[in-house]
Amino acid sequence: MADNIPFDAIRKRNIANILAKVKDGKSLTAAEQRTLSDEEAKANGKREKRTIAQMAKEYFVSVRTINRWLKLDAPFDDDAAMNAFVMKQKNIPKNFINWQIAKGFTEIDES
Numbered sequence: 500m501a502d503n504i505p506f507d508a509i510r511k512r513n514i515a516n517i518l519a520k521v522k523d524g525k526s527l528t529a530a531e532q533r534t535l536s537d538e539e540a541k542a543n544g545k546r547e548k549r550t551i552a553q554m555a556k557e558y559f560v561s562v563r564t565i566n567r568w569l570k571l572d573a574p575f576d577d578d579a580a581m582n583a584f585v586m587k588q589k590n591i592p593k594n595f596i597n598w599q600i601a602k603g604f605t606e607i608d609e610s
Contacts, residue, residue: 545576559594
């Protein structure tokens, strides 16, 4: 059933509606602002914005670890840079290897 739903066309139409709203001088909702921000990030080859909890779940680490990485200016919007960042840390979380495997990175430290 999902094969019949034109998600790309829906996404493009949604963006067109948001841009029309901006052109008309109307204010955007928080969700519309996030949508535009995410589309801009994707257009520039970056990742969309995620919450700290979402990042912790994705990287298989604790919220505390994400907060520590935020203070160290971790490049959460670029997967390759993020992998390099974590590999340079003194303490690499053991479960981070799950993210590396999922993303196909070969620079994996299993020590």
